[in-house]
Amino acid sequence: MNLNKNRIVKNIEIVDLGLKIQDYLIISDLHLGYEQSLNTEGLMIPKFQFEKIISRLEEINSFSATKSIVINGDLKHEFGKITRQEWKEVNSFLSFLQDNFQEIVLIKGNHDNFIPYITKKLEIEVKETFSIENVFLLHGHQIPENIEDIKEDTLIIGHEHPCIGLRSGERVEKIKCFLKGEFKGKNLIVMPSFNFVSEGSDILHEKLLSPFLKNYPLDNFEAYGIENFEVFPFGKIKDIIKVSQQFI
Structure with a gap:
């Protein structure tokens, strides 16, 4: 895999559903325990995601060779609680990270209120934000009051779970994607979810979630589709909309 061709900005590379900055691998929105939540709602989903996440991380690290990892929220x-599945899987996942990475950074997402109860025993700190080089990472569910004072040129958020819904007649094919645009004069990169139960939120047809996006036009944002470790530059959102309307 040629990582150089997958640069989203000059010092950031797309690596499957993650980003690589220096020796850091960044992933977002794992939502461990999601299957149990769906089961309580009457949707009988088998518990397969944990093994899939571990397998995918092992495959990513086989060619990216990162030494540190950042979870950008919603582990x-x-x-409002920690389910039995979450308690088991979060502990097992963090143990896996400790065995495979020299540094673990956990950024708090809006689903992570009870994460410190687990991470404290493992002596892993939960942070609100984190900086690498000229990049500022935060989950993206709220805009910090001091956003104007952030010195870094690039912001990376999760939370949105972006995907592109490509329609052909009645059929819709959803593809997870990264988004790249601007926010208050800075580069803004939006990460897809590292979650294998759901493809995410279709940014072309569904309501946006993050305050970084929902009050600002996405027309000039660029989308990078991800499918089986391949990166597909889809171009600007406004152009994708024009093309997709031809197939309605």
Whole structure:
């Protein structure tokens, strides 16, 4: 895999559903325990995601060779509690990270209220934000009050779970994607979810979630589709909309 062709900005490379900056691998929105939440709602989804996440991380690291990892929010799924599945899988996942990375950075997402109860025993700190080189990472569910004072040129957020819904008649094919645009004069990169239960939110047809996006036009944002480790530059959102309307 040629990582150089997957640069989204000059010092950031797309590596499957993650980003690589120096020796850091960044992933976002795992939502461990999501299957149990769906089961309680009556949707009988088998618990397969944990093994898939571990397998995918092992494959990514086989060619990216990163030494540190950043989880950019929403490691677990439930808002107001820790389910049995979450407790088991978060502990197992963090143990896996400790065995395979020299540094672990956890950024708090809006689903992570109870994460410190687990991470404290493993002596892993949960942060609100994190900086690497000239890049500022935060989950993206809220805009910090001091956003104007951030010195870094690039912001990276999760939370949105972006995907592109390509329609052909009645059929819709959803493809996870990265988004790249501007926010208040800075580069803004939006990460897809590292979650294998759901493809995410179709940014062409569904309501946006993040305040970094929902009050600002996406027309000039660029989308990079991800499918089986391949990166597909889709171009600007306004052009994707024009093309997709031809198939309605």
